[in-house]
Amino acid sequence: MKSQAFDYVRAESAQHALALLAQHGDDARVLAGGQTLLASLGMRLAQPSLLVDIGDLTDLAGISVDHGVLRIGALTRHVEIEESPLVALHAPLLAQAAPHIAHRAIRNRGTFGGALAYADPAAEWPACVLALGGTLVLLGAGGERRVAADDFFRGLFSTARRDDELLLACELPLLAAGERQRFSELARRQGDYAIAGLAARAVVQGSQLSQLRLAWLSLGDRPLRSRAAEQVLQGGPLSAQRIADAEAALRAELSPFADLTHSAAAKLQMAATLLRRAVANLTRDPA
């Protein structure tokens, strides 16, 4: 199917983009990687009259370590994160998650900021950013502001970004001493949207977990933390009983929607399995 007709302009600066968004409101869309936007326009699911291409705003791309945080620009392509030595060192969770995002050709175009701003609950980056406790950096007419990941994802395809703001970057804490990160998801085919997925990080000492954050994808209308399960797992040294209790807590606090093929019960069963396997993986002695 072909899109409905629209006009196209390349933003020359972030301010230029903001001005166009303010002027056209809901009739305009930001075009970054376009891997989601162009697919939905091609199915005539939306009919904007103007696309504002921010692809030339190179200031919004790049991965760097600044002031003790890993800063990933919004226009950074998924593939750059997948291949980045800085990410591998400081936020391995993202390097583990990247190969699950669609396929290579999509990852060469899709952007980190695009995925975060779109906030599909089945997407990998929102759950990763939530697991790591990142900070989203937004730019509006009034300047920059920062929003914590815990406060950024508000609902189905809904974030704290206002319509007249651009997402500039995400800042992530650097991997701490003793910290381990583990991403896993279950999908019928490589690259499909996950049926259930888990982005997990913790500081591990023997069989004791601390600073544990469990962020789930495809199990709600937004990426979710399972705080009850986190609490149980951090309550003492891990044991078969503690893990069983954590699973019970998880099942009680998650209310996933069924999808076309999988019931909520199946998703909970898969989530419980992902939890067990992630805990085992996080606490496994390194070879």
Place this chain on the structure above:
Amino acid sequence: MNTPLDEPTTRVRIEVNGQPVLRDVACRKHLSDFLRDDCGLKGSHLGCEHGVCGACTVRLDGRIVRGCLVLAAQASGHRVETVESATPGLRLKALQDAFVEYNALQCGYCTPGMLMAALDLVERRPDADREQVRMWISGNYCRCTGYHAIVDAVCAVLDLQRVGAFAAEPLPQVNP
């Protein structure tokens, strides 16, 4: 090819298979339609137009992309390569030969996109094993072959590369 006058258009200048192409196109036209309609290059095929099947896979600035998920307007000022390159490099030619030798194509509709994906692997993952080849081409749908022969063909070309068959065209130092 004939765009009615009442829709927004833009002027694009795109380097296609080494040649500059200058056209006025509808803003909504995607790169695959641009290649097919405006450049007469019918090798890139449309299978879904929502970025999933991979039939439209081409190279943009040296990286594989879905032609249906890139606007021609976005590609202006950039460089596109398709399987119809008039002077295919040694690796692409070897892949084409291997596909014929192993019958890694039947109807041929997925083949241009599959070749672009396979070429990307041969250049960037020279040490790929059979399993990794399978994963790499998992973004390209083929209904005819069941994939086994395609994996055989790509593995055969990786073997050739390992014994230096393409030494005359050393790979540029790219990110892995």
Place this chain on the structure above:
Amino acid sequence: MNHPTEVPTRRDLGTELPAVTEDQRHIGVAHPREGVRRLAQGRGQYVDDIELPRLAHVAFWRSPVAHMRIGAIDRAAAQALPGVIAVVTGAEIANLCKPWVATLAHLAGIKSAPQYPLAIERATWQGEPVVAVVAETRARAEDGVALLQVDWDELPAVLDTETALDADTPLIHPELGDNLCFERALDTGGVDEAAARADAVVFEETYHFGRHTGVTLEPRCQIADWNPGDRKLTVYHSCQAPHMMQDLYCRQFDLQEHQVRVICRDVGGSFGIKVHAYPDDFATVALSLMLGRPVKFVADRLESFVSDIHAREHRIHGRIVASKAGEILAFEIDDLTGVGPYSMFPRTSGIEGNQVVTLTGGPYKHRAYRARLQVVFQNKVPTCQYRGVGHPIACAVTEALVDGMAGRLGLDPIVFRQHNVIPDNAYPATGASGIKLEVLSHEACLREAQRLCDYDTLRAEQAALRQQGVHRGIGVAALIELTNPSAAFYGVGGARIASQDGATLRLEPSGVLTVLSGVGEQGQGAEAVFAQIAADAVGVALDRVRVITGDTDVTPYGGGTWASRGTGIGGEAVLLAGRVLRDNILAVAEAILKRDRTGLRLRRGVVIDEASGQALLDLAELGRIAYFRSDTLPASCTPELMVTRHYAQRDYPFIFTNGVQVSHVEVDVDTGFVKLLRHWAVEDCGRVINPMLVDEQMRGAIVQGIGGALFEECLYDEGGTLSNGNMADYLVPMAGEMPDIVIGHVQSPTRSSQLGAKGAGEAGTAGAPAAVMNAINDALAPFGVRVSSQPITPEKILRALGRI
């Protein structure tokens, strides 16, 4: 080819059988297809690649709901859009194109309602085309469709096969009296007696198969080009049966064959999806007739899902009776299948269910069989033949019942089958359902499959891994598959579908050979197979042969590609024509060389003296003289260097093939996910012309079968709209999840032809769902649970295990 480090592929099977030609060097050999090199360069010619002067494009407004009464259609805004050429409704198309009813006389009692290219009064499935917008570009045509105002009232929809025949279910076509398309009952007698025996063991199970579809990567497409100047219609069509379409266009539009040319160049996958006559095909032709210019229709992927035929929606109650001693005594099935609101034209939607009745139990020796079939109409996308047709269902049911019984008797699945298949020395034989079997090789294939997969090692490994909580399964399936159909398939029912085929071989002046065939090429390698046969039949080098298919103006009148007939029937015609051409060439050589032809032979393009081997006359020289120097030939010699022969298979209704498949899987019992570890298939398609092409047909067909077994289903919501009609939500198999597939061959040639070749295109799809389901159930055996509904999803496995 199998991976070089594993089982080596036999690249030459020709030496296993007596040669069928003199100096046979290509038949049986795995030659690559040089003719597809251009496709690897992106230089194909698919329908959408063709540009014609004044080419217009059509897009359709299709019903968004399962059943509606069509009200007023306001076209003003669409017509006013610059670039829109015409907006046309069903009533206007009906002025040019007759309606059709898709029934065949040999499916006793089948009924359906008249159908028009565009719906008039009512639309009866989500996706049925209602209004056509023709414009200068496809994008502009879609813009026009978006501007149409169509008034409609939703009507109650029939969406559940189990209640389709209930008294209070609305009738889709009141004039038909009920929602029954076709029914059939078969009873050999003896089933109840078998079950009543003192030593009888009975196993019963209910199977569900989810409706799914072909998803050809190149969607359906055509260009209809009516030239009012010479009153000729040319249709460039991505299809499998050009002569059938030529005949249909003639009859629906009151034209004669010489006014209609159908051309099929490169076809991007077909699998049966493109052998049917669709309403939008007729609509596109009508538009070209109306507008006097070429009109192109290319289904985009979203409309493909709601307009391409669907297939294989069945619920089957199955029962198998055996003696405690391990002898299968009887099979019984009750099959309920749901089609669309119309039987599909022209092959009918009754064939798939009919085949399930005919083929269930096929490999086995039992004599007692009872079957009941009901084919019911629904307000969903129409269904029809799709690769394998009824075989995947019949085989999955049969083989699951056989495994279930083996389990009940405590017998190994392969041993149980070995005791019960029709023995290899028992042919010709008649199956319990009445099928006539010329020669099969179930025993040989079972032995070879067991050897190829190293069955005993797989079993030992399975037992060891079970101790560690790793659950692997091995599933076996024996199958039969009909090929090389006679006119018993369609012709007897009144369909103008050719079961005969023809080949023309022409020697060109320079000594190259042109082959024209009525069978088509959609990637399976028909052209390569014909080239190999022609090269050997005549006596020329393979690279001197060119094959032309897919043009009704050019090729002999034939049936095209379906029911795995291409090699067996089309190939036989090539062989017959080639032999005669060889004779004719030698007759000319005799005249040129002025010596008796009995000592002459034609070898690799050269006429030689048989005794000495001396080269006497090159074909290029013979051609020069024959075509340009007839003044030098005696009056008694007129060279006939273009020969046509036809062939129809008339010995049996079908020439059956057989095979055995083995699937090796691992089931994650915590998540319900299935990993396909490996797949083996031993196939017997008679004389193999090109082992590599047979291997690749098997592999592609197996993966297609796996799709239906594990991944693919057209999911309808309660309102009758398709909820997963796109490539992200409808799951086709991709490389990452598919196993390596090892192929073995047995050759039992058919005597119904000189070539001895049977068909090979569909057997893979017939057996794969059975093998995979049996493997999963084998993995689950320690838990005492089974799955019997395809596609087998993690949801279904978790439910069976009681984990949810």
